[in-house]
Amino acid sequence: MKMKTIAIACTVTLCAGACFARPFGHHGGFHRPPPVHHGWQHHHHGGRSFWPGFVGGFVGGVVGTAITRPYYTETVVVQPAATVVTTPTVVQQPVVVQQPVVVQQPVQQTQNVWVEGRYVDQVQSNGSTVRVWQPGHYEQRVIVQ
Numbered sequence: 001m002k003m004k005t006i007a008i009a010c011t012v013t014l015c016a017g018a019c020f021a022r023p024f025g026h027h028g029g030f031h032r033p034p035p036v037h038h039g040w041q042h043h044h045h046g047g048r049s050f051w052p053g054f055v056g057g058f059v060g061g062v063v064g065t066a067i068t069r070p071y072y073t074e075t076v077v078v079q080p081a082a083t084v085v086t087t088p089t090v091v092q093q094p095v096v097v098q099q100p101v102v103v104q105q106p107v108q109q110t111q112n113v114w115v116e117g118r119y120v121d122q123v124q125s126n127g128s129t130v131r132v133w134q135p136g137h138y139e140q141r142v143i144v145q
Helices: 002-020 047-068
Strands: 108-115 118-123 129-134 137-144
Antiparallel strands (some): 118 129
């Protein structure tokens, strides 16, 4: 498709140039007889023939560009390459802190405790047993908490 439009643009440019251009030379046109010189004459070598060719080429270029130029433009998006960054992985060994084992010693207190009176059996030297009254009294006892 693109080659076809380029060929059309070139053809239009060549046709426009051929239509507006005149050949250069002393005769001033196609198959004209040389002018009759009546005295001194100024000859133009390409002055009048330049502008039609220039305009034809310009028009052909504008038309050719208009035909071959696409109606849309493509946007090309270039994705940057992914960058892989490797960072070292640091594995730390856990720090074990041993807590001292606290063994709580029992607290000992001494207290005076009242012991009520009671009868106590006593063995006599002859082997007989006698029951004797023992009155109440305070005793010191160790209390463990």
